[in-house]
Amino acid sequence: MKTQVIPVPQPDAGLGDRPRGGFGAAVRAEWTKFRSVRGWVIGMILAALLTIFVGVFAAANVNIGCGTSGGSQHSGKACLPYVPHGPGGEVVTDSFSFVRQPLTGNGVITARVTTLTGEHATLNAGPAQAGSGTMVPGLAAWAKAGIIIKQSTHQGSAYAAMMVTGSNGVRMQYNYTGDIAGLPGSVSAAHPRWLRLTRSGDTITGYDSADGTHWTQVGTVRLTGLPSTVQVGMFATSPNYTVTQSSFGGGSSVSGRAQATGVFDHVSLTGAPSGPWTGTTVGGRGPAGLRPGGGPGSAPYTRTGATFTMTGSGDIAPATPGPGSGLPTTTIEQSLVGAFLGLIAIVTVAAMFFSTEYRRGLIRTTLAATPRRGAVLAAKAVVIGAVAFVTGLVAAVVSIAVGVPKEENQGPVLLTAPVLTEARVIAGTAAMLALAAVFAVALGAILRRSAAAITIAVVIVVMPFLLSVLNVVPAGVGDWLLRLTPAAGLAIEQSIPRYSQVTTVTSPVQGYYPLSPYAGFAVLCLWTAAALALALVMLRRRDA
Amino acid sequence: MSAALQAQPATTLATAAARGAGLRYALHAEWTKLRTVSGPAWLLLGVVALTIAVSTAAVGATHCPQNLSCPVDTTKLSLTGVQFGQAVVAILAVLTISNEYSSGMIRTTLAAMPNRLAVLAAKTILLAALVLVAGAVAVAGAVLAGHLILPGHGFTAARGFHPVWLSYGPTLRAASGSVLYLGLIALMSLGVAVIVRDSAPSIGVVLALLYLFPIVLAFVGNAHWQHRLERWTPTVAGLTIQDTTGLRSLAISPWGGLGVLGIWAAAALAAGALALRLRDA
Numbered sequence: 001m002k003t004q005v006i007p008v009p010q011p012d013a014g015l016g017d018r019p020r021g022g023f024g025a026a027v028r029a030e031w032t033k034f035r036s037v038r039g040w041v042i043g044m045i046l047a048a049l050l051t052i053f054v055g056v057f058a059a060a061n062v063n064i065g066c067g068t069s070g071g072s073q074h075s076g077k078a079c080l081p082y083v084p085h086g087p088g089g090e091v092v093t094d095s096f097s098f099v100r101q102p103l104t105g106n107g108v109i110t111a112r113v114t115t116l117t118g119e120h121a122t123l124n125a126g127p128a129q130a131g132s133g134t135m136v137p138g139l140a141a142w143a144k145a146g147i148i149i150k151q152s153t154h155q156g157s158a159y160a161a162m163m164v165t166g167s168n169g170v171r172m173q174y175n176y177t178g179d180i181a182g183l184p185g186s187v188s189a190a191h192p193r194w195l196r197l198t199r200s201g202d203t204i205t206g207y208d209s210a211d212g213t214h215w216t217q218v219g220t221v222r223l224t225g226l227p228s229t230v231q232v233g234m235f236a237t238s239p240n241y242t243v244t245q246s247s248f249g250g251g252s253s254v255s256g257r258a259q260a261t262g263v264f265d266h267v268s269l270t271g272a273p274s275g276p277w278t279g280t281t282v283g284g285r286g287p288a289g290l291r292p293g294g295g296p297g298s299a300p301y302t303r304t305g306a307t308f309t310m311t312g313s314g315d316i317a318p319a320t321p322g323p324g325s326g327l328p329t330t331t332i333e334q335s336l337v338g339a340f341l342g343l344i345a346i347v348t349v350a351a352m353f354f355s356t357e358y359r360r361g362l363i364r365t366t367l368a369a370t371p372r373r374g375a376v377l378a379a380k381a382v383v384i385g386a387v388a389f390v391t392g393l394v395a396a397v398v399s400i401a402v403g404v405p406k407e408e409n410q411g412p413v414l415l416t417a418p419v420l421t422e423a424r425v426i427a428g429t430a431a432m433l434a435l436a437a438v439f440a441v442a443l444g445a446i447l448r449r450s451a452a453a454i455t456i457a458v459v460i461v462v463m464p465f466l467l468s469v470l471n472v473v474p475a476g477v478g479d480w481l482l483r484l485t486p487a488a489g490l491a492i493e494q495s496i497p498r499y500s501q502v503t504t505v506t507s508p509v510q511g512y513y514p515l516s517p518y519a520g521f522a523v524l525c526l527w528t529a530a531a532l533a534l535a536l537v538m539l540r541r542r543d544a
Numbered sequence: 545m546s547a548a549l550q551a552q553p554a555t556t557l558a559t560a561a562a563r564g565a566g567l568r569y570a571l572h573a574e575w576t577k578l579r580t581v582s583g584p585a586w587l588l589l590g591v592v593a594l595t596i597a598v599s600t601a602a603v604g605a606t607h608c609p610q611n612l613s614c615p616v617d618t619t620k621l622s623l624t625g626v627q628f629g630q631a632v633v634a635i636l637a638v639l640t641i642s643n644e645y646s647s648g649m650i651r652t653t654l655a656a657m658p659n660r661l662a663v664l665a666a667k668t669i670l671l672a673a674l675v676l677v678a679g680a681v682a683v684a685g686a687v688l689a690g691h692l693i694l695p696g697h698g699f700t701a702a703r704g705f706h707p708v709w710l711s712y713g714p715t716l717r718a719a720s721g722s723v724l725y726l727g728l729i730a731l732m733s734l735g736v737a738v739i740v741r742d743s744a745p746s747i748g749v750v751l752a753l754l755y756l757f758p759i760v761l762a763f764v765g766n767a768h769w770q771h772r773l774e775r776w777t778p779t780v781a782g783l784t785i786q787d788t789t790g791l792r793s794l795a796i797s798p799w800g801g802l803g804v805l806g807i808w809a810a811a812a813l814a815a816g817a818l819a820l821r822l823r824d825a
Contacts, residue, residue, distance in 0.1 A: 039742075039745070043745070054756070054760060057760070057764075058760055058763045058764055061764045061765065061766035061769045062763070062764070062765045062766070334763060337759065337760060337763045340756060340759050341752060341756055344748050344751055344752045344755075344756070345748060345752075347748070348744050348745060348747065348748030351744060352744045355744075356744075359646060410765075412765070450743060450744035450747075451635055451638065451639060451642075451744060451747050452635070454744055454747045454748060454751070455631055455632075455634075455635055455747055455751065458748075458751045458755070459628070459631050459751075462751075462755050462759070463627075463628065463755070465759070466627075466755060466758055466759060467624075467627075469758075469759065469762045470758060476605070477602075477605045509762050509763060
């Protein structure tokens with residue numbers, strides 16, 4: 001036995017008698033095989049074209065009717081209010097009731113919040129129209145009331161705020177995306193919350209206290225470019241009241257317009273304030289107005305002695321896909337739906353790339369030329385992965401470039417993403433397709449049958465997504481399918497981060513996956529690695 | 545010359561007789577092919593096992609808590625497994641013909657039975673019969689799972705849910721329609737495979753036909769296109785046969801939807817028959 005093994009390493013030491021040896025030669029051989037089969041090349045070109053075609057089609061038809069008004073159906077841009085953008089460039093929601101004074105220079109605002117209550121439209125009666133319908137008590141988790149220092153009353157301007165929330169304790173929030181936790185627990189007359197904001201130049205510091213004497217610093221933020229005169233005061237607002245019916249499908253949630261009422265006292269403002277308190281409804285939405293005496297245009301606050309009672313509706317937060325923001329939204333990854341079709345085409349070619357060799361007996365020639373079976377598998381994976389990546393990259397770039405402008409023309413608010421995120425979405429789509437291709441190559445090597453390999457690769461990626469999207473399985477099951485199966489890799493396409501300070505629902509169609517983009521991608525990587533490992537073991541153990 | 549002319553009527557008669565016998569022989573031959581390899585039997589078993597397993601998992605994971613109204617079509621939920629089972633049905637249908645091409649067997653088959661349409665007809669009949677039988681077992685198992693499990697999860701008659709059982713008209717229609725649905729998926733897949741011939745691209749095309757349209761539909765917000773996709777795509781329209789609630793809001797009636805799938809299957813088979821006639825094997 002041993003004497004047979006010894007000669008094997010010798011060629012390495014030989015002077016070039018190992019013909020073009022090594023991994024590079026194996027890769028070149030596999031590349032030659034790939035490019036010389038016309039059907040495979042056509043298959044890859046087709047994958048790119050179909051991806052683009054379906055993606056652009058879906059992007060060009062994202063428009064959602066926004067309901068009726070005055071008897072005629074509205075859709076598209078006709079139904080959009082003004083869409084504010086925050087200091088970071090992201091689309092934001094910025095509507096709240098505001099009692100304010102201008103403050104020039106440095107200063108301190110302090111207030112005590114004694115109650116925070118809420119009402120929302122009944123959830124089973126459908127979306128209630130302003131001024132009609134009934135309101136039932138109920139406080140949204142992120143209903144908020146507190147004090148704020150804001151650049152101006154323009155929507156989307158910079159701010160920092162200390163607030164009590166429906167069920168998330170005291171928070172310090174700033175510039176829409178920033179969120180720092182303060183005192184936990186909900187507010188009540190027995191457990192009031194004292195809030196304080198100090199301005200010193202561009203720096204705003206937030207403090208909270210349970211008794212008005214012992215103060216804790218919650219956070220310090222710099223709002224660059226804050227003008228010397230800012231608007232300071234109290235605010236109240238409430239996003240839609242949302243209930244997720246966790247027993248059913250992926251994004252099955254109901255939400256209704258809601259308003260929050262906060263009661264403030266012990267209000268003090270030091271520094272150089274000017275003028276009396278002024279009530280303003282930022283964003284023009286006002287209280288949800290479903291109560292007699294409410295309604296758009298009504299004063300957002302009442303004052304009895306030193307006690308202010310404010311009611312507001314809306315949110316001060318980044319706009320997110322789904323029911324929270326109350327806007328019809330769309331995301332850039334909407335243009336990448338075609339990747340599913342591309343995936344099927346690429347997986348088909350990839351599975352054949354290995355299994356065809358078994359059918360024609362070419363595998364024996366291949367293994368005679370490259371006896372290291374691991375190298376053959378790796379070479380095939382590298383070639384098909386690279387080809388799929390390039391195909392996917394071209395398809396994704398064109399889909400986004402052509403599709404996203406079409407989405408913008410359709411009406412829903414396009415939630416834009418920073419350039420780097422957009423690059424991650426595009427490169428991630430290509431990488432996801434490349435991994436699926438490698439996965440299919442490994443399956444082809446394990447099963448030796450292209451039909452079975454293709455079916456498993458497609459079904460295991462597409463079906464979990466489909467089941468979750470079509471609300472066939474309960475939300476919890478759908479979430480776990482999107483965490484554990486290779487379909488988790490689709491999360492890499494998610495362009496809008498999940499903000500903890502906004503109620504969101506897991507819904508792949510709206511762009512939210514249960515795992516973060518890179519975690520989901522890692523799951524797909526693990527599946528691919530496991531398939532490759534199994535393929536390697538099988539390839540070594542079995543005769544070709 | 546004259547001998548040949550005289551012989552002609554006899555030949556015509558012989559072909560006519562052979563045609564009748566041809567289909568019978570073709571059926572016999574195809575049956576022999578099918579039952580002597582293990583693949584089809586395993587795949588049929590796979591259809592049954594996968595359908596029942598997925599359906600059981602789906603109903604097992606769904607609960608209706610006391611305080612919530614549950615907008616669930618219990619029959620459709622019980623038949624969830626059909627959406628997986630159809631993938632296995634598609635493989636079986638594709639392999640029925642593409643295996644002959646990959647092994648070169650098709651040349652032997654056509655040498656023995658030059659009437660290509662008879663070969664295709666025999667394959668179609670046998671495949672449909674096998675899939676209908678397996679589909680009936682699978683769907684019966686799925687309905688049984690729903691019948692046994694759902695009442696324990698809050699979907700009781702007292703709360704307005706019809707028991708998932710064949711004595712309830714809409715459930716009977718959904719169940720029998722699902723069996724026919726699987727049969728039609730098989731025929732459509734067979735038609736595609738006859739055209740494409742190679743098993744791998746056939747599977748790719750068939751899986752795209754099965755699963756792409758529901759995904760695109762989920763992303764398209766445009767009401768007109770939603771309506772068109774719901775009415776005219778094979779699986780979305782075909783699966784309306786499983787709906788038992790909210791029938792008024794459907795884009796197409798249940799039987800109409802199954803009819804649309806029938807049109808897809810007929811078109812694929814007709815195109816396949818034409819391709820088989822016109823091309824060299």
